[in-house]
Structures are given as C-alpha cells and as structure tokens.
Amino acid sequence: MKNLALITLLVGSLTLSAQDKPLDVLHTGEKVSKELLKKLSSNLKHELKTNGLIAAADFCNEKAYTLTQDVNLHQVNGVSVKRISTKVRNPINAPSEDEKLILQKFQDKLGQKDFPAYIIDKTGDTYKYYKPLVIKKDVCLKCHGDISKNEKLTKFMNEHYPDDKATGYKMNDLRGAVVVEIKQ
Numbered sequence: 001m002k003n004l005a006l007i008t009l010l011v012g013s014l015t016l017s018a019q020d021k022p023l024d025v026l027h028t029g030e031k032v033s034k035e036l037l038k039k040l041s042s043n044l045k046h047e048l049k050t051n052g053l054i055a056a057a058d059f060c061n062e063k064a065y066t067l068t069q070d071v072n073l074h075q076v077n078g079v080s081v082k083r084i085s086t087k088v089r090n091p092i093n094a095p096s097e098d099e100k101l102i103l104q105k106f107q108d109k110l111g112q113k114d115f116p117a118y119i120i121d122k123t124g125d126t127y128k129y130y131k132p133l134v135i136k137k138d139v140c141l142k143c144h145g146d147i148s149k150n151e152k153l154t155k156f157m158n159e160h161y162p163d164d165k166a167t168g169y170k171m172n173d174l175r176g177a178v179v180v181e182i183k184q
Contacts, residue, residue, distance in 0.1 A: 028129070053142055054153060057143055057153060080180070084177055105119060107174050128182075136172070144169045
C-alpha cells in the first residue's frame, strides 16, 4: 500500500498513474534534481565550513543562480531545472500560478504518511517533475530560520535581499521545490 501511494502522482489538471507516466520523465527528473541539489549543497557546505555564514550567504547571492544555469547547460535539449518557493529570497525563484498549486499540494500533504516524494505534471508536450524541498537540517535554519539574533546576517540580508521572505522557517517546513521541465 505504501508503494502504491508513492507511485500515484498528484497533478494539477491530470493525474498520472505509474502505468501512464513515461519512465524517462521520472528518471530525468530524479537525476537532474539530484544533480542540482548536490552541486548547490556541496558548494554551500564548503563555503560555510571554509569561510563562515556570511560568506555562505554571499555565495548564495552570487553563485546559486549561476550554478543552476551551469546544471542546465549540461542537460539534453528540452530539459531545464530551477528552484521555486512561495516565500522567495530571490525573485527569480518565484513560482508561476500553476507551480503555486503544486507547492500548495505539497504543503497540504506535509507531515502525512502519503507525502509525495515528487509530483509530475503534464501540460501539452511538457512534463514538470517537482521535488519538494523540506527543511531537514539545522544548518538550513541558519539563513532560513529566525535570523533576527544574528546582526551581521540580518544586515547582509537587508542589503542584498531587501524584499526577503525566506526566513522564519522551522524544522520540517516546506521550503519550496526543485522543478525539472522536460519537453517531449
């Protein structure tokens, strides 16, 4: 029963069962989302360990989008990746209206046994693979939790992200999603 819950995919206008979804879409979505998360995570961990929290925040400000674009350059034609959130730090990560609906589906299932590991949505000849980003490590909360007690970080965020909405998270909150778009 648990496997059936993971196999059934939630989508906005269309529900795809395991028999209906192309395995290459699932494989590509998993592969590309892991590649992006690994690249961002390893670089961020290195910066945090080597140069500290403010340097890590500066790294995200200067390099996160560039690293995402680098991952995109190494994909086959028709495949791209991005990150989205309803509480954005960088406006480039703002979700479309359809993507907001998917984030809401993740939010509605958060903490439940049937929380999906991914959602695949299909519109026309384009699939979108959504991998939820849930805060599972304390280190994430250093920049996305309550930062008000860290004056240097607060000052940095105010200077570099004056419209920042990506704070105040707690452990196990939904931070957003990685979206892999696959045009068939």
